[in-house]
Amino acid sequence: MTDALLVYRAEFPILDRVTYLVSNSLGAMPRGVPERLAEYADAWDRRGVRAWAEGWWTMPLTVGDEIAPLLGAGPGEVAMFPNVTLAQAAVLSALDYAPPRDTIVMTGLDFPSVRYVYDHLAARLGARIVSVPSDDGIGIDTARLLEAIDERTRIVAVSHVLFRSAYIMDADAICRRAHDVGALVSLDAFHSVGVIPVDVRASGVDFLTGGVLKWLCGGPGGAFLYVSPGVRETLEPALTGWQAHARPFAFEHEMEFGHGASRWLNGTPVIPALYAAIEGPRIVRKAGIDAIRAKSLRQTARLVSFADAHGWPVNAPRDPARRGGTVAFDVPNGYAVAQALLARDILVDYRPEAGIRVAPHFYTDDREIDDAVNAMASILETGAWHQFSAPRAVVT
Numbered sequence: 001m002t003d004a005l006l007v008y009r010a011e012f013p014i015l016d017r018v019t020y021l022v023s024n025s026l027g028a029m030p031r032g033v034p035e036r037l038a039e040y041a042d043a044w045d046r047r048g049v050r051a052w053a054e055g056w057w058t059m060p061l062t063v064g065d066e067i068a069p070l071l072g073a074g075p076g077e078v079a080m081f082p083n084v085t086l087a088q089a090a091v092l093s094a095l096d097y098a099p100p101r102d103t104i105v106m107t108g109l110d111f112p113s114v115r116y117v118y119d120h121l122a123a124r125l126g127a128r129i130v131s132v133p134s135d136d137g138i139g140i141d142t143a144r145l146l147e148a149i150d151e152r153t154r155i156v157a158v159s160h161v162l163f164r165s166a167y168i169m170d171a172d173a174i175c176r177r178a179h180d181v182g183a184l185v186s187l188d189a190f191h192s193v194g195v196i197p198v199d200v201r202a203s204g205v206d207f208l209t210g211g212v213l214k215w216l217c218g219g220p221g222g223a224f225l226y227v228s229p230g231v232r233e234t235l236e237p238a239l240t241g242w243q244a245h246a247r248p249f250a251f252e253h254e255m256e257f258g259h260g261a262s263r264w265l266n267g268t269p270v271i272p273a274l275y276a277a278i279e280g281p282r283i284v285r286k287a288g289i290d291a292i293r294a295k296s297l298r299q300t301a302r303l304v305s306f307a308d309a310h311g312w313p314v315n316a317p318r319d320p321a322r323r324g325g326t327v328a329f330d331v332p333n334g335y336a337v338a339q340a341l342l343a344r345d346i347l348v349d350y351r352p353e354a355g356i357r358v359a360p361h362f363y364t365d366d367r368e369i370d371d372a373v374n375a376m377a378s379i380l381e382t383g384a385w386h387q388f389s390a391p392r393a394v395v396t
């Protein structure tokens with residue numbers, strides 16, 4: 001069977017040099033990015049301060065427009081942030097937690113950085129967090145999560161796809177239950193946008209954050225926030241700044257929130273990161289999210305069946321409908337095995353309590369998956385991992 005998506009390999013030069021199976025951490029760089037970064041430098045050099053008025057100031061929204069179709073959002077509805085942690089903090093800061101609506105529902109498998117900000121800010125804001133644990137370290141029981149959402153819930157703030165296991169949460173059911181009891185929902189969609197279909201209108205989610213770093217191949221510094229029309233204009237995030245002001249260049253003493261997605265912004269945007277962020281989402285849109293999902297399902301199934309054949313435990317959902325883009329192999333000495341793979345130019349990552357995470361993307365050739373699995377088997381069989389057993393810092 002021919003794989004039509006392989007045509008996009010030519011867009012990503014690193015694919016000629018290494019086996020790239022780590023798009024869950026850092027998506028491959030599109031070949032158009034150096035030109036974009038040169039445009040940034042050129043604008044700064046040739047236009048100087050005029051570059052702000054000629055597009056830089058509004059880039060958090062114009063770049064957001066490149067991503068919006070991948071969420072089912074419209075133009076002007078997505079604002080760029082430097083990272084997801086700050087975007088989630090803006091959401092948290094926009095609500096009040098006066099009793100009886102004093103509760104934030106999360107899970108035991110949400111991303112630690114987001115948890116750090118919620119745990120600390122919630123305490124300052126007088127909110128309490130109810131964290132729904134996982135029974136198996138892979139998923140969160142939907143019924144148990146729904147039961148935790150009640151009339152005390154102000155917001156449900158959970159990952160759309162869990163970072164350790166790629167478990168897909170039931171966003172529609174969560175939104176239905178939350179809205180039934182008068183609560184809001186914020187989805188951390190870092191591991192869904194770009195690899196599985198996401199539709200903010202269909203789910204009715206109130207807030208959705210993500211980043212271009214991973215599955216959207218847009219590099220670091222390009223995170224985004226969608227806020228639904230129903231709540232966008234009614235809330236005032238405390239984590240704010242002059243980009244959110246109705247008249248930022250009047251330098252007024254009092255804050256007056258502007259309208260639309262810019263109301264959620266804060267200070268000076270990270271312009272070079274926004275230039276870098278443009279190419280990847282464009283290619284992903286062109287490739288088409290349904291085709292990307294179909295291929296991802298096929299390749300993750302291939303990974304799971306290889307793991308079964310080798311007897312390696314898999315920390316990923318077996319139900320394809322619940323499985324995102326990554327399969328984690330919980331092999332013995334996983335950290336060292338991952339280092340041995342990296343030394344062979346097979347790029348994967350390792351996470352404690354998950355294992356070696358292997359993440360094919362739309363540009364992955366089946367042969368690369370086979371090569372990675374065979375290399376892993378050989379590293380385990382020959383003990384080649386021994387020389388890598390000294391723990392080193394793990395990079396995100």
Ligand SMILES: Cc1ncc(COP(=O)(O)O)c(C=O)c1O
Pocket residue numbers: 082083084085086111113114159161162163188190191211223396
């Ligand atoms: C699900 C999820 N949320 C949040 C983050 C952290 O995002 P940021 O570093 O942009 O704050 C990550 C990073 O890997 C993640 O996987």
